[in-house]
Amino acid sequence: MEEKDPFNGRRSFCPVNFAVESLGDRWSLVILRDVMFWGLHTYGALLASDEGISTNILANRLDQLVSDGFLTRTPAPDDKRKDLFYATEKAIALLPMFVEMIAWSAQQDDWQTMDHGEATPEQFGLVEKCLRRSDRRDFIESMQKAVRTGKCVFEGVVRKS
Amino acid sequence: MEEKDPFNGRRSFCPVNFAVESLGDRWSLVILRDVMFWGLHTYGALLASDEGISTNILANRLDQLVSDGFLTRTPAPDDKRKDLFYATEKAIALLPMFVEMIAWSAQQDDWQTMDHGEATPEQFGLVEKCLRRSDRRDFIESMQKAVRTGKCVFEGVVRKS
DNA sequence: TAAGAATACTTGCACTATGCAAGTAAGTTT
DNA sequence: AAACTTACTTGCATAGTGCAAGTATTCTTA
Numbered sequence: 001m002e003e004k005d006p007f008n009g010r011r012s013f014c015p016v017n018f019a020v021e022s023l024g025d026r027w028s029l030v031i032l033r034d035v036m037f038w039g040l041h042t043y044g045a046l047l048a049s050d051e052g053i054s055t056n057i058l059a060n061r062l063d064q065l066v067s068d069g070f071l072t073r074t075p076a077p078d079d080k081r082k083d084l085f086y087a088t089e090k091a092i093a094l095l096p097m098f099v100e101m102i103a104w105s106a107q108q109d110d111w112q113t114m115d116h117g118e119a120t121p122e123q124f125g126l127v128e129k130c131l132r133r134s135d136r137r138d139f140i141e142s143m144q145k146a147v148r149t150g151k152c153v154f155e156g157v158v159r160k161s
Numbered sequence: 162m163e164e165k166d167p168f169n170g171r172r173s174f175c176p177v178n179f180a181v182e183s184l185g186d187r188w189s190l191v192i193l194r195d196v197m198f199w200g201l202h203t204y205g206a207l208l209a210s211d212e213g214i215s216t217n218i219l220a221n222r223l224d225q226l227v228s229d230g231f232l233t234r235t236p237a238p239d240d241k242r243k244d245l246f247y248a249t250e251k252a253i254a255l256l257p258m259f260v261e262m263i264a265w266s267a268q269q270d271d272w273q274t275m276d277h278g279e280a281t282p283e284q285f286g287l288v289e290k291c292l293r294r295s296d297r298r299d300f301i302e303s304m305q306k307a308v309r310t311g312k313c314v315f316e317g318v319v320r321k322s
Numbered sequence: 323t324a325a326g327a328a329t330a331c332t333t334g335c336a337c338t339a340t341g342c343a344a345g346t347a348a349g350t351t352t
Numbered sequence: 353a354a355a356c357t358t359a360c361t362t363g364c365a366t367a368g369t370g371c372a373a374g375t376a377t378t379c380t381t382a
Binding site for chain 2: 012017019026052099105110113
């Protein structure tokens with residue numbers, strides 16, 4: 001006997017729950033951030049990123065993000081050991097949510113009182129833009145255009161850490 | 162010897178990571194949704210909600226959301242067994258992010274092909290408003306005003322489930 | 323006022339997710 | 353050919369989550 005599944009394997013039709021079940025874990029959004037904001041496209045580059053994800057978790061999460069349609073995986077043309085991960089439209093469509101998430105964090109005392117010594121001027125500039133409510137549309141569209149054309153939000157910027 | 166802690170116990174100063182470390186688990190956002198959108202303010206009401214959270218997890222997550230400043234807890238005036246949970250400004254400030262999250266989910270095929278038979282007209286109306294990019298500001302402010310005054314986004318609406 | 327019901331938990335146990343260290347296989351560089 | 357780089361896998365420990373059952377306090381009802 002087959003059980004019927006009205007919610008495609010989810011626990012409800014609620015769109016909030018849908019997003020949480022898709023991305024509500026410790027690493028998915030952080031990986032998508034590194035791909036879209038920082039232009040990190042290989043396992044090794046993502047592994048070296050700030051928060052220190054474990055090797056097994058990264059491999060597992062990349063598989064999952066690919067099979068869930070957030071990332072594409074293609075062999076690197078110059079090095080047969082590497083695959084390249086790029087954001088799909090499904091991931092690019094998350095950028096407005098990233099903007100609000102950044103704006104929210106930036107408003108919190110706990111965030112403001114952190115040591116931001118490792119932040120670049122470009123990062124502060126982006127936070128400012130997320131907090132500013134005007135020009136929002138153009139700002140988001142330019143980020144999305146960058147990612148769509150193989151670039152990233154912080155194109156050309158080098159991280160301090 | 163004390164280790165210094167430049168990021169207030171977080172793994173980086175990144176605002177995306179900050180939000181993920183604050184709310185990136187299976188239940189925190191779902192509970193805040195129930196409080197702010199549906200006006201559920203007691204343990205029992207939250208427990209009966211759609212997705213079926215476990216009793217121990219709910220108790221634990223409520224403690225955490227209170228100590229992290231997302232919810233206040235006050236004894237119910239009419240029933241000494243109950244406490245009432247209300248959203249703080251820290252949680253109310255998340256509503257713009259909720260809106261983008263809802264808009265994103267509503268755009269996805271997996272969500273659109275769900276059985277939405279249990280959804281009320283008011284829920285569809287809210288999804289429409291989240292997808293529409295005009296009037297955004299007024300829409301969000303009216304939601305925030307409702308929650309601030311002890312009401313909720315779906316004030317007066319009864320869930321079908 | 324005593325009995326039962328409602329409410330908000332706690333406890334125990336299983337299972338899954340995450341974290342860390344070490345190892346491995348394929349491909350690249352020297 | 354040897355050394356190195358890259359992308360993993362494996363093993364084990366700890367944390368998070370899920371389920372079922374039990375408990376203490378308060379409220380309602382007979």
